[in-house]
Amino acid sequence: MNLLNYVPGDSFLHRLNPVTKLLAAFLYGIAAIICNNVFAEIGFIVLMILISATAGIAKRALFLTRNLMLLGLIMFVIQLFFVRTGDPLCVIGGFVLFTTGGLKSALLLSLRVIAAMLPLMLLFAITQMNDLCNALVKRVHLPYRYAFIVTTAFRFVPIFATEFHDIQDAQKARGVDFDTKNIFRKLQLIAPLCVPLLVSSLKKVDVSAMSAEMRGFELRGYKSGYKEYPFGARDLITVLVLIGLIVVTALFLK
Amino acid sequence: MISVKDLGFVYQNSKTAALDGINIEIEDGDFVGITGTSGAGKTTFTFALNGIIPQKIKGDFYGAVTINGKDTAEHHAEEFARTVGEVFQDIDSQMVASVVEDEILFGLENFGVPHEEIEERVDRVLKELGIEDLRDREISSLSGGQKQKVAIASMLALEPEVIVLDEPTGELDPESSREIFRILTRLNREKGITVVIVEQKIMLLCEYVKHMMVLDKGHIAFYGTPRDMVSSIETFKELGINVPRVTELSAGLIREKIYDGEVTLTVDDAEKMVRRILG
Numbered sequence: 001m002n003l004l005n006y007v008p009g010d011s012f013l014h015r016l017n018p019v020t021k022l023l024a025a026f027l028y029g030i031a032a033i034i035c036n037n038v039f040a041e042i043g044f045i046v047l048m049i050l051i052s053a054t055a056g057i058a059k060r061a062l063f064l065t066r067n068l069m070l071l072g073l074i075m076f077v078i079q080l081f082f083v084r085t086g087d088p089l090c091v092i093g094g095f096v097l098f099t100t101g102g103l104k105s106a107l108l109l110s111l112r113v114i115a116a117m118l119p120l121m122l123l124f125a126i127t128q129m130n131d132l133c134n135a136l137v138k139r140v141h142l143p144y145r146y147a148f149i150v151t152t153a154f155r156f157v158p159i160f161a162t163e164f165h166d167i168q169d170a171q172k173a174r175g176v177d178f179d180t181k182n183i184f185r186k187l188q189l190i191a192p193l194c195v196p197l198l199v200s201s202l203k204k205v206d207v208s209a210m211s212a213e214m215r216g217f218e219l220r221g222y223k224s225g226y227k228e229y230p231f232g233a234r235d236l237i238t239v240l241v242l243i244g245l246i247v248v249t250a251l252f253l254k
Numbered sequence: 255m256i257s258v259k260d261l262g263f264v265y266q267n268s269k270t271a272a273l274d275g276i277n278i279e280i281e282d283g284d285f286v287g288i289t290g291t292s293g294a295g296k297t298t299f300t301f302a303l304n305g306i307i308p309q310k311i312k313g314d315f316y317g318a319v320t321i322n323g324k325d326t327a328e329h330h331a332e333e334f335a336r337t338v339g340e341v342f343q344d345i346d347s348q349m350v351a352s353v354v355e356d357e358i359l360f361g362l363e364n365f366g367v368p369h370e371e372i373e374e375r376v377d378r379v380l381k382e383l384g385i386e387d388l389r390d391r392e393i394s395s396l397s398g399g400q401k402q403k404v405a406i407a408s409m410l411a412l413e414p415e416v417i418v419l420d421e422p423t424g425e426l427d428p429e430s431s432r433e434i435f436r437i438l439t440r441l442n443r444e445k446g447i448t449v450v451i452v453e454q455k456i457m458l459l460c461e462y463v464k465h466m467m468v469l470d471k472g473h474i475a476f477y478g479t480p481r482d483m484v485s486s487i488e489t490f491k492e493l494g495i496n497v498p499r500v501t502e503l504s505a506g507l508i509r510e511k512i513y514d515g516e517v518t519l520t521v522d523d524a525e526k527m528v529r530r531i532l533g
Contacts, residue, residue: 130356148350155352158394204347210310211348214335215412216364224363226372 003064004124004154012234013055013126018135020235021127025119027242031249032115038104040253041111048118057125064121065114072110079106129154135229141222148217152208160201167196255322256280256303256338256416256448262316262472263298263307272298274472276317280450282415285442287463288452291494294469296452297343300418303450304338305331322415336365339409343420343452345401354388354396358408365412379407383437399430406437416448417441423455431455435462457498460519468495484508484517500524507531 008014013021032044045065052061079102086101123132133147168178171193180186261276273295280286280303288296301307305326308315319326321334342348351357358379362372380386383403388396393404402422409417417438423431439462441447453459459466460480468476470493476486483490483497484505490497500518504527507513513531518524 128353130352151352152350155349155394159346204344207342207344207347208350210306211342212350212360213310214304214306214331214340215350215361215408216332216335217350218332219366220364224366226359226363226369 003067003121006128007055007057007060007125009056009126011055011126013051015234016238017139017229017231017235018127018132019139019229020231020238021123022132022136024238024242025123027239027246028119029116031242031246032112034246034249035112035115035253036108037253038107038111040249041108041115044115045111045118048115048122052122052125055126057122060125061118061122064118068114068117068121071117072114075113076106076110079109131227131229134225134227137222138225138227138229139231144220144222144224148212156201156204156208159204160197163200163204164193164197167193167200255282257320258302258317259319260317261299261302261319262314263302264314265298266312268313271472272313273302276472276474278467278474278477280416280448282448283442283446285439285449285462285464286451286467287459287465288450288467288469289454289456289459289495290469290475293471295472296469297420298472299469300340300420300450300452302326303416303418304340305329305334306340335361336412337414338416338418339412339414340418341402341405341409341420341422343424345398345405345422345425348405349393349401352392352394354385354391354393354404357393357404358411361408361412375411375413379410382410382441383407397430398425399427399433402426402430402434403437406434410441414447416450418450420452421454422451423453423458431458438462456496460498460501468493480519481517 016024028044028048032041035041035044049058049061049065052058080098081102083102083105084096084099086099086104088096089100089103090097129151133142133151136142137144137147168190171189172178176189178186178189180189256279258276258278258280261273262271263273264271276299288299290296298307301311302319304321305319307313308327309331315327321337324333326334349357350360355376358376359372362375367375377386380389383406385400385403385407388400388404393401396404406417406419406422419438422434426434435458438449438451442449451459451463460483463480466476466478466480466483467474468490475493476483476489478486483501487497487502487505498519500521500523504513504515504518504524507527508515508517513527515527515530518527
C-alpha cells in the first residue's frame with residue numbers, strides 16, 4: 001500500500017478546496033499540539049479515523065496510525081528515560097529508571113505526534129498533488145516554480161525507482177548477489193549503483209526541464225491555470241469548525 | 255517551411271561534430287522519416303529543428319536554420335515551440351503532470367490560450383487520438399503506446415504546423431508502432447501537419463513517409479522518396495541499414511528483367527508483384 005496515493009472519491013472531504021484541506025490538516029495538528037490531556041489526545045486520533053471513514057479512507061487511516069505508532073514508540077522511549085520530573089516509578093537497585101512525570105510526558109508526546117501528523121498524511125489520500133499545487137498557485141499565489149518542483153519531485157519517485165531496479169537487474173545478470181542477508185554487504189553492493197542512477201537521473205531531469213520550457217513554462221503566471229478552485233460554504237464551515245476546535249482545546253484541555 | 259543551410263553542431267566538451275554540412279528544406283505538409291545508426295546525429299538534428307539547438311543546448315553552431323523565414327539563432331526557442339512541437343525520445347521524463355488532462359492543459363495554459371477555447375481543444379485532441387477514456391488516468395499507469403499518444407495529444411493541442419518525434423515507437427510492439435504511424439499519417443493528410451519522425455523500423459518508414467533521410471556520422475547519406483532507395487541499396491548496406499526484403503527482392507527482379515513494374519515497399523505490394531509474375 002502506497003502511503004501517499006490518491007484515493008478517488010466524492011465525499012464532503014474530497015470536494016473541499018485543496019487549500020482548505022491543507023489548512024484544515026494544519027489546524028487539526030495545531031489543536032492536537034495544544035492539547036495537554038492524554039485521553040483527549042487519544043480522542044483526537046479516534047476522531048480523525050472516524051472523519052476519514054466518511055471519505056472512505058478509514059483503512060488508510062488505520063494503516064497510517066499503525067505506522068506512526070512506530071515513530072511514536074521511539075519518541076516514547078526517549079521521553080521516558082530523559083524526563084525526570086515527578087515521583088520515581090521504576091527503581092532498579094537504587095537507580096531511578098523512569099518517573100511518573102517521564103511516563104506522562106512520554107505518553108502525551110508520542111500520542112501528540114501521531115494525532116498531529118495523521119491529518120497531514122491523510123491529506124494526500126483525498127487530494128491530487130496537482131490540484132493542491134494548482135490551487136496554491138491560483139488562490140494563494142504561490143510562485144509556480146515552487147509548485148512545479150514539488151509535483152515533479154513526487155512524480156519522479158516511481159520513475160527513479162524503476163530506473164534503480166533496471167540498474168540492479170543489470171548487475172544481477174552479471175552475477176551480483178543482492179539477496180544477501182548481511183545488511184552491510186548489501187549496502188556495499190548497492191552503494192556503487194548510485195553513480196549510474198545519478199547520471200541517468202540528471203539526464204531525465206534535463207529532458208523534463210527542456211520539455212517544460214518548450215511548452216512555455218517561463219510564460220506561466222498564477223492566472224494561467226485553467227481549472228478554477230473556488231471557495232464555497234463548506235470551506236468556510238470547515239475552517240470555522242476547526243478554529244472552534246482549537247479554541248475549545250486551548251480553553252479546556254490545556 | 256523549415257530550411258536548413260550548412261548546419262553543423264559540435265556539443266560542448268566534444269571533439270567530433272554531431273552534425274556537419276546538413277542542407278535540407280522541409281516543405282509544408284511533408285512527412286519526413288529519419289533513420290541511421292546510433293550516434294549518427296538524429297536526435298541532434300531534431301533539436302535543431304525548433305531552436306533547442308542553439309538556444310537551450312550549449313555548443314558550437316554553424317550554418318542557419320529558419321522556420322517560416324525566422325532564424326532560430328535569433329529568436330527565443332519558446333517562439334518556435336508552438337510552430338514546431340517536439341515529442342522527445344524519453345517519454346517518461348518529458349511529461350510534466352501526473353494526470354493526462356493536466357499534461358494536455360500545461361502548454362495551453364502557459365501560452366495563454368483563452369480559457370473558453372481550452373475545453374474544446376482538449377476534447378478535440380483526445381478524440382483525434384482516440385484516448386477520450388484516458389482523460390482522468392494517472393500517466394504512470396499507462397502503457398507505452400498510450401503515453402506516446404498523450405505526448406502527441408499535448409503537442410497537437412497547441413496546433414503546431416510541424417510535429418517532430420524522436421523514436422516514438424522505440425519501446426512499442428509492432429501493432430502499436432503501426433498505430434502511431436497511422437495516426438501521424440492521418441494528421442498529415444487531413445490537417446496538413448508536417449511530420450518529421452526519427453525511426454529505426456525501416457519497414458514502417460517505407461510504408462508511410464513521403465521522404466526519407468539517412469544520417470551517418472552527422473552527414474546526410476541519403477535523401478529521397480522511399481522508392482529512390484533502390485538506387486542506393488549499396489549505400490544502405492555499407493551503413494548497416496537493412497532495406498526491406500520486399501524492396502530488395504523487387505529491385506533484384508527488375509534488375510534481372512523478370513519484373514517490369516515499380517519497386518515494392520510493402521508486403522501487400524510484393525504479393526501483387528509475385529502474383530503478376532506468376533501470371
